[in-house]
Amino acid sequence: MERIRVALIAHDKKKLDLAMFVKEWMHVFSKCELYATSTTGKVIEEKIGLKVNKFQSGPYGGDLQIGALIVNKEIDFVIFLRDPLTAQPHEPDVSALLRVCDVHNVPLATNLATAEALVLEIEKKIIKETKENEGE
Numbered sequence: 001m002e003r004i005r006v007a008l009i010a011h012d013k014k015k016l017d018l019a020m021f022v023k024e025w026m027h028v029f030s031k032c033e034l035y036a037t038s039t040t041g042k043v044i045e046e047k048i049g050l051k052v053n054k055f056q057s058g059p060y061g062g063d064l065q066i067g068a069l070i071v072n073k074e075i076d077f078v079i080f081l082r083d084p085l086t087a088q089p090h091e092p093d094v095s096a097l098l099r100v101c102d103v104h105n106v107p108l109a110t111n112l113a114t115a116e117a118l119v120l121e122i123e124k125k126i127i128k129e130t131k132e133n134e135g136e
């Protein structure tokens with residue numbers, strides 16, 4: 001069974017929220033292939049203990065690296081908890097990542113409420129695939 005590929009990214013003030021969210025949905029995320037920008041990935045690995053494929057930090061081009069994966073159809077879902085109240089030096093990169101999600105119709109959550117809707121969808125897919133693999 002191919003693992004569902006999920007990109008997880010959070011700006012600094014949202015990293016803890018993301019880590020708590022991943023912990024809450026551990027039974028889902030532990031079955032996914034995870035990708036993240038550098039610091040977000042480290043937080044998830046250190047706090048939650050899940051293995052993450054890490055790229056550069058956002059301000060150093062990490063959003064663009066994740067964006068390239070999206071363009072190559074190598075990411076199935078994106079959870080990007082942005083900080084809407086703090087200006088980012090790499091705002092154009094953030095916009096580019098959001099844009100390629102729309103261009104390629106990749107589900108994208110930018111807040112916890114939508115992230116919950118996405119993770120429920122991921123959970124549903126995993127349950128369905130598991131049943132199919134068991135021949136039910």
Ligand SMILES: O=C(CO)COP(=O)(O)O
Binds near residue numbers: 010011037038094
């Ligand atoms: O800046 C980011 C997204 O725009 C995230 O980068 P880090 O995960 O390295 O903090």
